[in-house]
Structure formats: C-alpha cells, structure tokens
Amino acid sequence: MLHSYLTQIRMNLLLTLRNRVALFFSYIFPLIFFGASSLGGGGGNPLQVVNIVLGLGVLGGGLFGVGIRAVQDREQNILRRFKVAPIGPGEIIVSGMVTALALQLPNMVFMVALAHGFMGAPWPTQPVSLAVFVSLGLLAFASLGGIIAALVNSMQEGMLLTQLFYFPLLFLGGITFPITAFPVWLQTVAQFIPSTYFSSGLQPILRGRETILDNLPAAGALALTALLGTLLAAKLFRWEKEEKLRPTAKFWLLAVLGPFFVLGAWQMHAKTNIAKAKVLGRDVQRSRTFLIHDARLFLGDGTVIDQGSVLTKDGKIVEIYTGSAPDAKSLRADSIEAAGKTLMPGLIDVNVRLSLPGIPISDPEYFQNLDQNVDRELAAYLFSGVTAVKSVGDPQEMVLKHRATIASGERLGAELFADESLSTKVVDSNPPMLASVEALQAYVDGKTDLLDRSLVQQVVPRKWFAQVKDNLTSAQSKRDALRARSVRSDVVRQNLAAAYRAGVMLVAGSGGGNPMVVHGPGIHRELQLWVQAGIPPAAALQGATYNAARLLRADQRIGLIRKGYEASLLLVDGNPLQDISATERISIVFFKGERVNRADIFEQK
Numbered sequence: 001m002l003h004s005y006l007t008q009i010r011m012n013l014l015l016t017l018r019n020r021v022a023l024f025f026s027y028i029f030p031l032i033f034f035g036a037s038s039l040g041g042g043g044g045n046p047l048q049v050v051n052i053v054l055g056l057g058v059l060g061g062g063l064f065g066v067g068i069r070a071v072q073d074r075e076q077n078i079l080r081r082f083k084v085a086p087i088g089p090g091e092i093i094v095s096g097m098v099t100a101l102a103l104q105l106p107n108m109v110f111m112v113a114l115a116h117g118f119m120g121a122p123w124p125t126q127p128v129s130l131a132v133f134v135s136l137g138l139l140a141f142a143s144l145g146g147i148i149a150a151l152v153n154s155m156q157e158g159m160l161l162t163q164l165f166y167f168p169l170l171f172l173g174g175i176t177f178p179i180t181a182f183p184v185w186l187q188t189v190a191q192f193i194p195s196t197y198f199s200s201g202l203q204p205i206l207r208g209r210e211t212i213l214d215n216l217p218a219a220g221a222l223a224l225t226a227l228l229g230t231l232l233a234a235k236l237f238r239w240e241k242e243e244k245l246r247p248t249a250k251f252w253l254l255a256v257l258g259p260f261f262v263l264g265a266w267q268m269h270a271k272t273n274i275a276k277a278k279v280l281g282r283d284v285q286r287s288r289t290f291l292i293h294d295a296r297l298f299l300g301d302g303t304v305i306d307q308g309s310v311l312t313k314d315g316k317i318v319e320i321y322t323g324s325a326p327d328a329k330s331l332r333a334d335s336i337e338a339a340g341k342t343l344m345p346g347l348i349d350v351n352v353r354l355s356l357p358g359i360p361i362s363d364p365e366y367f368q369n370l371d372q373n374v375d376r377e378l379a380a381y382l383f384s385g386v387t388a389v390k391s392v393g394d395p396q397e398m399v400l401k402h403r404a405t406i407a408s409g410e411r412l413g414a415e416l417f418a419d420e421s422l423s424t425k426v427v428d429s430n431p432p433m434l435a436s437v438e439a440l441q442a443y444v445d446g447k448t449d450l451l452d453r454s455l456v457q458q459v460v461p462r463k464w465f466a467q468v469k470d471n472l473t474s475a476q477s478k479r480d481a482l483r484a485r486s487v488r489s490d491v492v493r494q495n496l497a498a499a500y501r502a503g504v505m506l507v508a509g510s511g512g513g514n515p516m517v518v519h520g521p522g523i524h525r526e527l528q529l530w531v532q533a534g535i536p537p538a539a540a541l542q543g544a545t546y547n548a549a550r551l552l553r554a555d556q557r558i559g560l561i562r563k564g565y566e567a568s569l570l571l572v573d574g575n576p577l578q579d580i581s582a583t584e585r586i587s588i589v590f591f592k593g594e595r596v597n598r599a600d601i602f603e604q605k
Contacts, residue, residue, distance in 0.1 A: 013224045029109075030056040034114060045287035045314075051203050053111045055175035058137045060196065061104045063162050063169075066096040069159035074149075089237035091228060098140045105131060105136050118333060125208035133205055133212050136222040137198040143229020144194075150236035150398070152349035164268075174199035176339025178281040179274070184605050187274050192264030195258065197221055200273060203280050207597060221259040228257045275410050282409035284313040288591040290567075291328040293321075295338035300345040300546040301561040302538055304577065310343060311568035315593030320563060329578045341587055342575055345540060345559050346387025346568040348548035349523040350417075351431050351509025353396045354378070355403075358518045359451070360471040363466050374402050377519040378413025379434060379601045380459040381512075384520035385586050387568035390417040390552060411604055412596065415568075417552050431509030431596070432496045434529035439516035446472045448516075455521040457585050493533035500535050507551050508544035524584045531580045538577055567593040 030053040065572025066443070070092070073079050087539060108131070115121035124130050144165065152158040171178055172186070179187050179262065190196045197218035202208035212219055232255070267273045277362040293309035297320070309325035311318050311333060354374045357366055366373055381389055391399045401524035403416040442450050448468055451460070499508060508530070511521030517525075549559025557566050567589040574582035589596040 003177075003542055004518050009534050012049070024060075030054075030060070030111070034111060040221060040464070043583040045117045045284060046121035047206055047287070048284050049119065049205075050112055050115045050121060050177055050200070050525065051206055051293060052204065053115075054108055054134060054206075055195070055199060057104055057111070058105075059087050059141055059166060059169055059175070059199070060422050061100045061107075062138050062141025063145040063148070065100045065103070065145070066093075066605060067141040067149040067162055068155070068158055069096060069479060070146065071152055071155055071582055074241055075155055077240075084226055085160065086401055087273075089234040090236050093233050093237065096146065097139055100138055100142050105135065108134055110503035122208075124206055125566075127203050127210050129212040130202075131552060133198075133201055133215065133219060137202070139226035140194060140198075140222040140229065143226050143233060144256065146233030147229055147236065150233055150238055153241050160243050161194050162448075162455070163166040168496050169193060169195040169202060172196075174280075178283040178284070179277040180561070190216075191267035191273055192260055194222070194260045195261065196224065196273070197263065200276055200280065207283070207285075217263065221263055223258055223381060224259045228258075232256055245437065248357050249444045261290075275408075278411075279409040280410070282594065284297040285595070286409075287313075288592075288593065288595070289313040289331065289333040290336055290590070291331055291597065292338050292343055292569070293328070294326045294569065295341050295343040295571065296577075297561060298344040298538070298541055298545075298577065299562070300542065300549075302540070302542055308343075309338075310567075310570075312571070312590065312593050315567055317563055317565050319563060320561065336571075336588065338571055338587075340366060341573055342577070343561070343569060343571050343580065345545040345561055346570050346589070347523050347544045347583070347589070348388045348390075348508070349386050349512060349526075349544070350390045350507055350548050350551055351433060351511050352377075352381075352522075353393050353511070353513030353518065354387045354389075354391055354519070355398070356513035357464075357515045358516070358522070359460060359464055360515055361466060361467045361470055363464065370398070371402075374398065374600060375405075375411055375413065375439075377512075378402065378411075378416060379407060379604065380413035380518075380520035381578070382412065382589060382591055382596060383601050384455060384524065385589050385599050386414050386523055386584065387570070387589070388415040388417065388552070388554070388558060389546075390434050390509075392418070393417065409418060412591070412594075412601060414591075431507050432492055432499075432528075432530075433509055433511040433526070434442065434489065434492055434496070435526040436511030436514045436517050438525070438529060439511075439514060441471075441489065442451050443515040448472070448494065450516050450525070451518070453521060453525070453584075455524060455586075456518045459520045460518055462502075463574070493529070496530065500539065505547050506530075506535070506539065506543040506549070507547045508540070509548075521584070524581075527583060537580045540580060541576060542581075 031452075033056060034049060034053050046257055112121070112124060145162065148161050148165070149158065172190050173193045174190065175195055179190050179196065182190065184376060199217035201218040204216065205212065255307065290312045291309060292312070294307060295309065297305040297308040297310070299305070305322055307323055309321040311321070311331060354377050355370060357373070378389070399416060399418045403418065405411045406413050406416055438452055450456070451465065496506070508523060508526055510519050510526045511520040512519045527540045527544060530543070531537055546555060546559040549555040558568055561569070567590050570583075570586065571588040572582050573585040573587050576582040589598060
C-alpha cells in the first residue's frame with residue numbers, strides 16, 4: 001500500500017508541474033505580486049508582502065493545485081484508467097495534498113529568502129510554527145478543492161465554482177486587504193470565512209509575535225476542516241464524469257465549513273478576532289519606514305538642529321541625520337518633505353480629566369456613554385499632536401481599561417498614563433495650568449472666545465457648540481460660585497516666571513476637561529500663555545516634551561528625538577521657536593511610527 005501511495009505521489013507531482021492553471025495561481029501570480037512590491041520601493045513592511053504572497057500561494061496551491069487537477073484528470077479520462085489499477089480514492093486525494101505540500105513549502109522558503117535578500121525582511125523567528133500553520137492552511141484549502149472536484153462535471157464548471165470560493169477567500173479574509181478597512185457588517189461576515197483565521201494566525205507567527213500555540217482555535221479549525229474535507233472528498237470521489245451524485249451531496253461542502261461557522265458565530269459575540277485584526281492592522285501601519293527630511297529638529301531637551309532628517313522604522317527612530325540625508329529609495333523609506341517645517345517629539349499633557357467634557361454642555365448622551373467619549377477625547381489629543389496624557393481625578397478602572405486598549409493598538413489615541421505611574425522620587429513640579437486659569441475666568445464671565453480657535457473648532461462636535469450659549473445662561477449661579485474661587489492669572493504667570501528663573505523643572509499640563517479647556521487643543525494654549533509669561537519658547541516646548549516624559553518616568557522611550565526612542569512625533573508648519581502658535585499648525589502626527597490619518601481618527605469603530 002505504501003508503494004502505491006509513493007508511486008501516485010511521484011506521478012502526481014510530475015503531472016502537476018505541467019498544469020498551467022495550478023502553476024499560475026500557485027507560483028506565477030504570487031511571484032508577480034512580489035516583484036511589483038519589491039520594485040515599487042517605499043516604506044512598506046516586507047513581512048506584509050511575504051504574508052500576502054504566502055496567502056496567495058496557499059489558496060492557489062490548495063484550491064487550484066488539487067481541485068482543478070482532479071477535474072482535469074477526470075475529464076481527460078485519466079482517472080478511468082486508474083480505476084482498474086490497485087489504488088483507491090484515498091491514494092489519489094492524499095497524493096494531491098502531499099504534492100501541494102511538496103511544492104508550496106519550498107516555495108514558502110523561497111519567498112521568505114527573496115524578501116530577505118531584496119527587501120531586507122528579517123528571517124522568521126518561529127520557523128516551525130510558520131511551517132506547521134502554513135501546512136494546515138494548505139491542507140484545509142486543498143480538501144475544499146478536492147470536494148469541489150468531486151461535485152463538478154467539467155473543467156469550465158470546476159473553474160467557475162473554484163473561483164467563486166477563491167476570490168472571496170482572497171479578498172474578504174484579510175490576505176490582501178485588512179479586515180479593519182471593511183464596514184462593520186462586513187467585518188462580521190469575514191469571521192465566517194476560513195481564510196480569515198489563516199490570515200490572522202499567519203501574520204503574528206510570521207512576525208515572531210506568536211506561535212502556533214497562541215492560535216490553537218484557528219489551527220484546530222483548519223486541521224478539522226482538512227480531516228473532514230479529505231474524508232468527504234474520498235467519499236464523494238468520482239472516477240468518471242458520468243457517475244452521478246445525489247443532489248444532497250453538494251451540501252457536504254457546507255458541512256466541511258462547519259468549524260468556521262461555529263467560530264464565526266462565537267466571534268459575533270466575543271469579537272476577539274476583530275480586535276486582533278485591528279491590532280494586526282495597526283502593527284502593519286507602525287512597521288512602515290519613513291524618512292522625514294530637511295526639517296528643523298527640536299530634539300526635546302532644548303537642542304535644535306537647523307536642518308536635519310529622521311528615519312523611522314518599525315515604530316522606532318532608527319537614525320537622525322544632520323544636514324542632507326541619504327535618498328529615501330536607498331533606505332527603502334517613504335519620503336516626507338519637511339523643508340520649512342519643524343519636527344519635534346509629540347506633545348505631552350500631564351494634567352487632564354477625561355471624565356469631563358471640557359465644554360459646558362448638557363448633552364445627556366455624553367454622560368451616558370462615558371467610555372465612548374473617553375475614546376473620542378484620546379483621539380482628539382492625538383489629532384492635536386499630543387501623543388501622551390496623564391489622567392488626574394478619573395476613575396481608576398476606567399483609566400486602566402482605556403490605557404490597555406490604546407497600548408494594544410486596538411484603538412488609536414494618545415498614550416494614557418494614570419496617577420500611579422508617577423514616582424515620588426521625581427522632582428516635585430506641578431503644572432501651572434495657565435490655560436485652566438484663563439478658561440475659568442472666561443467661563444465665569446460668560447465668554448466663548450476660547451472656543452473660536454481653529455483647532456478647537458476641528459475637534460469639538462458641531463452639535464455641542466449649539467448648547468454652549470444656553471448652558472452659560474442656565475449655569476449663572478454656578479458661575480457666580482466659581483467667581484469667588486477664580487485665581488488672578490497675572491499672579492500665576494509671575495509665579496511661573498519666578499520658577500523658571502529659579503531653575504525649577506517646568507512641566508506642561510492644561511487641565512483639559514475643565515470648563516472651556518477642550519481636550520487636545522488645551523496644551524497648545526498653555527504653551528502660548530507660558531511664552532506670554534516670559535518663558536522662552538524652547539523652554540516651553542521642553543516642558544511639554546522631555547520634562548513631561550521625565551515626570552511620567554517614560555523619558556527612556558518618549559519625549560525626545562533620539563535613536564531607539566518611539567517614533568511619536570509632531571511635524572508643524574513654521575518655527576514654534578520663534579512663534580509658539582506654530583504648534584497648532586499641524587502638518588503630520590506620528591504615533592509609534594504610524595502616520596496618523598487625522599481625517600478619519602474620529603471615525604474609529
């Protein structure tokens with residue numbers, strides 16, 4: 001029996017190498033994609049290219065390499081000749097699946113080597129998990145191809161039905177397009193598609209973030225599909241196209257997909273796979289390579305480079321160039337022209353109250369959906385170039401929850417620090433919060449001028465502005481009570497200037513969330529008021545970058561433009577060292593290497 005299997009495998013391998021359709025979808029199509037990606041240059045992650053190429057190869061090798069081969073052999077009456085030989089359906093099907101493995105696993109190694117040689121991709125750190133997972137995916141899709149081959153009556157019908165499976169698996173399962181780019185309803189549909197679990201497992205394994213043990217549900221579903229599919233393909237196997245199947249036999253194809261229907265039903269409730277897809281998508285964005293060139297660099301600690309460039313890769317700053325930088329193409333980076341602009345570390349606000357709206361409103365939806373509003377406020381900070389904030393006075397459970405969501409990459413927003421992250425050993429430096437002092441005075445006076453600033457208008461929902469005037473009128477008694485507690489701004493400014501002259505470490509905090517201190521833009525107003533109080537712009541910027549990072553005990557990774565630090569950066573038009581208001585003229589925000597799409601940041605689901 002073993003001899004018959006080996007003989008059939010050898011013969012099937014030779015015949016498959018002559019099958020143009022199988023070769024095209026298994027090898028030529030992925031190779032074309034790889035070539036286009038490698039020649040295109042740019043700062044895309046080469047591992048993402050490998051992920052797509054492997055997905056193309058596994059789908060093509062499984063569905064076309066096994067299924068179409070069987071249909072072709074039956075249509076050419078080759079299987080009829082095998083029928084009289086001492087072999088059964090098992091040998092035919094197993095030989096096809098072994099052939100697919102024999103061709104695709106070397107192809108996987110070849111593609112990884114190409115990506116390493118031509119695109120600088122690292123070698124996989126989990127090669128065993130990668131090989132096993134790819135094999136499970138290939139066998140699962142090959143078993144589906146075997147069932148399709150048993151059901152169809154001609155090559156034309158076989159190609160049509162196979163493509164009806166191939167293209168949805170290819171485009172909706174996360175292999176070619178990230179699932180997070182789909183509408184919410186389509187993300188849910190994708191959880192019933194087998195290739196979704198293959199893609200969501202392959203990406204982190206390929207990047208060395210996970211092993212096959214971290215993807216046991218997906219691996220188990222693929223293995224179960226491969227087993228059931230192989231058994232059913234053998235049961236439904238037809239030697240000749242004249243052999244008839246019962247009409248109900250076609251429902252067996254749906255039965256093989258049962259494990260994925262179960263997983264999809266569970267994911268409709270748990271949504272863990274959708275969350276994982278968001279994290280994987282964010283990881284892809286943060287792994288891109290950018291060269292921000294010919295900018296003025298404010299490094300965070302007061303150092304200024306009049307003309308410099310910064311290279312970011314995999315979420316980190318990997319090089320800083322003084323003067324002219326190498327060509328972006330030679331660095332395999334996306335080029336960002338920054339002449340006339342200033343690049344600095346992302347701003348840090350060390351005093352915010354996320355459970356307060358920062359604007360006098362009475363919208364009941366705000367206080368009923370606190371979690372949703374905190375997400376929006378953290379997004380507003382990042383929109384405004386603030387890459388880290390420290391919560392003061394918010395419920396601890398809420399802070400920890402949102403901090404974890406941002407840290408995982410499931411949502412995009414400013415990094416969140418809680419009170420407990422502070423160290424008693426750090427120099428005692430309380431932020432003066434001039435913005436809050438000014439805003440409180442405006443609030444008790446019933447003035448709304450502070451809400452007319454451009455950046456404020458961009459982050460506050462339109463419907464809230466309509467409520468401000470009515471609420472200022474209805475809150476007269478509250479404003480009168482606050483009037484007695486208001487502090488003279490000139491006194492606070494004098495104290496700030498005296499602290500600067502005495503060498504006290506100054507740290508910027510806006511008091512975001514207090515009346516008329518809008519989340520996000522508040523820190524920009526704080527810096528403007530510092531400069532009006534006599535603080536040099538460079539010292540003010542240092543208070544909102546490096547000094548703030550020191551206070552948060554995070555100055556070993558953020559707050560500076562330095563090699564090895566996180567690429568959380570702010571690029572602004574103009575020179576804030578001469579005109580501090582230039583910090584509000586935001587050109588680009590980078591968060592952990594990701595170029596933030598500010599236009600869509602409030603539309604996250």
